[in-house]
Amino acid sequence: MGKKIFSGVQPTGNLHLGNYLGAIKNFVSLNNDENNKCVFCVVDLHAITVKQDPTELRNNIRETVATFLASGIDPKKSIIFNQSKVPAHSEAAWILSCVARMGWLNRMTQFKEKAGKDKEKASIGLYSYPVLMAADILLYDSTHVPVGDDQKQHLELCRDIAQKFNNEFNVENFFVVPEPLIQKELSRIMSLKDGMKKMSKSESSDLSRINLTDDKDQIINKVRKAKTDPLPMPGDIKDLDNRPEAKNLLGIYSNLTDSDIEKTLSEYSGKNFAEFKDNLSQVLIEKIYPISIEIKKLLNDTNYLDTILSEGFEKADQIATKKIKKIHKILGF
Ligand code: AQP
Numbered sequence: 001m002g003k004k005i006f007s008g009v010q011p012t013g014n015l016h017l018g019n020y021l022g023a024i025k026n027f028v029s030l031n032n033d034e035n036n037k038c039v040f041c042v043v044d045l046h047a048i049t050v051k052q053d054p055t056e057l058r059n060n061i062r063e064t065v066a067t068f069l070a071s072g073i074d075p076k077k078s079i080i081f082n083q084s085k086v087p088a089h090s091e092a093a094w095i096l097s098c099v100a101r102m103g104w105l106n107r108m109t110q111f112k113e114k115a116g117k118d119k120e121k122a123s124i125g126l127y128s129y130p131v132l133m134a135a136d137i138l139l140y141d142s143t144h145v146p147v148g149d150d151q152k153q154h155l156e157l158c159r160d161i162a163q164k165f166n167n168e169f170n171v172e173n174f175f176v177v178p179e180p181l182i183q184k185e186l187s188r189i190m191s192l193k194d195g196m197k198k199m200s201k202s203e204s205s206d207l208s209r210i211n212l213t214d215d216k217d218q219i220i221n222k223v224r225k226a227k228t229d230p231l232p233m234p235g236d237i238k239d240l241d242n243r244p245e246a247k248n249l250l251g252i253y254s255n256l257t258d259s260d261i262e263k264t265l266s267e268y269s270g271k272n273f274a275e276f277k278d279n280l281s282q283v284l285i286e287k288i289y290p291i292s293i294e295i296k297k298l299l300n301d302t303n304y305l306d307t308i309l310s311e312g313f314e315k316a317d318q319i320a321t322k323k324i325k326k327i328h329k330i331l332g333f
Contacts, residue, residue, distance in 0.1 A: 002035030004176075006142035008043035008083065008133070010201075011060035012052070015067050016209040017288065018189035018199035021255050022148030026181065028072040030146060038078035039140050039316060040068055042309075045083045045090065045132060049125040050114075050202075062305045063295065067212055069308070070294035081312030083136065088320035092135035093128070095327060099165050100131050104157055110150065134158035139320040141176045149187035150198060155180045169330050185260065186251040192226040195244025213292050216285050223281040228273045235269040237261055246273075249280060256283045 007027060009019060031038050042064045047057060061082055068080055083089050105111070108130055115122035125132075133154050137145055138161070145155055155178070162175035191197045191208040199209045207225055214222070227245045234240060240247040240261070247261075253276070254264045268276050298305060 002033070002037060003030070003144040004140060004142050005030050005036055005038040005144050005146065005181075006041070006137050006140045006178075007039075007146050008041040008046065008136055009064055009067075010047045011042050011044050011057060011064040011082075012047050012050075012201050013056065013060045013063070014201040014206075014209065015064065015212045016189075016199055016201060017212070017252065017284075018148065018209065019201075020071065020212055020288070020291075021189055021252070022150075022183070022187060023146060024067065024071045024073075026146040026183065027068070027078075030144075030181075031073050031078045034077075038073075039142070039319075040073060040078055040080050041136060041316075042080075042082040043133075043136065046129060049123055049129050061309075062302055063213075063299060065305045065308055066295045066298035067291070069298055070212075070291045075308050075312070079312045079315045080308055081316040082309055085309070085313045086317045086320050088139055088317070088324040089132065089135055091324055092139055092320075092327065093132040095331065096135050096138070096161050096165070097128055097131045099168065100134070100157070100161050104160060105130065108153060108157070110154065130154040130157045131161070134161045137178055138162055138175045139323045140316075141323070142178045143176055144181050145178050146181040148189075149182055152180055152182060171330055174326070174330065186255050189252065190244060190248040192222060192248075194227065195246075195248050210284060210288060212288065213295055214288070215292065216289055219284045219289065220281045223277050223284065226277070228277075233265065233268040233271050233273070233276065235265060237265060249273075249276070253280050253283060256287045 007023060009015070009023065027038070027040055030036050042061050044057065044061055065080060069075065073080065105127060111122070111127055111129070114126060134157065137158050147155060159177050162177045166172055166174050189199045191199050191203060192210070193205055193208040203209065207222055210219060210222055226249060228249070229243055229246060231243070233246070240250070250261050250264050254261050
């Protein structure tokens with residue numbers, strides 16, 4: 001049976017290899033399966049949980065759409081739109097925030113990481129972010145949500161909210177309880193500068209990530225400067241346990257070559273990192289650089305990108321408005 005897919009990406013600039021391998025690459029294969037119905041959302045309401053410059057945000061929304069298209073998502077097969085245009089998202093987020101419990105949100109590790117030491121100064125939106133994410137998913141009766149490993153906890157919260165609503169209002173199966181689709185291997189791509197930190201848009205050092213808009217020289221330079229250790233490549237995967245940087249680079253290479261880490265290790269065992277890094281750069285140039293060229297081409301045609309968004313809006317709004325009307329009835333509004 002086909003799946004109903006929903007996922008979102010924040011238009012916060014610097015879309016990177018982690019976003020691609022952890023999420024967008026998966027979106028493309030789900031989009032290519034004709035049995036699936038896919039909704040891919042540019043989650044701009046999520047982006048404003050931290051301060052955004054309006055001009056940059058506008059550009060980043062278009063760049064996220066361009067990245068979807070350049071990666072291979074077909075707007076004829078999938079709905080692509082931006083969240084802020086469909087009012088049902090904000091409305092459902094409010095309603096669900098009256099269902100979610102403080103104790104549940106207090107456990108969310110992403111808030112703790114992003115708010116840092118000064119929680120008092122974090123926006124309320126940053127705290128309630130997972131409730132908006134639950135609204136996004138539940139409005140479309142989504143059965144499956146492809147995300148990176150960092151979003152697993154938020155998805156569990158979404159499942160709890162759906163179940164509590166269904167039980168509390170005695171409406172069995174009204175909200176579909178969605179399943180996460182998280183890749184088994186390499187579900188979290190780590191920073192090129194620190195194998196214990198995830199690759200992230202907001203990391204200040206550009207050398208920590210491969211951006212999907214990087215050119216060939218930038219890719220070569222970043223891979224060359226990526227942190228490794230002085231030991232040669234091991235022969236056994238177990239020997240990677242205390243070598244997070246090596247594990248990350250080998251994982252990236254294996255994913256991009258549709259191989260697995262064991263096979264890659266058998267190719268490079270005993271060798272030093274220099275040769276491996278040269279080949280990793282080549283693979284990245286082969287797989288990521290064409291996306292970079294296409295993104296830049298698409299960004300020259302903002303009318304086209306805006307048309308994709310407005311056509312997607314029409315379809316998304318219809319589905320979400322229908323669901324919100326049913327929610328009103330259930331609540332007694
Ligand atoms: N390093 C990663 N490895 C695997 N998957 C990742 N994702 C993000 N980083 C990695 C996945 O990409 C999708 C879109 O993410 P997002 O833009 O909505 O937000 P995020 O997870 O907060 O991304 P960043 O890059 O880490 O942004 P900042 O720096 O702003 O926090 C999601 O499915 C996510 O799991």
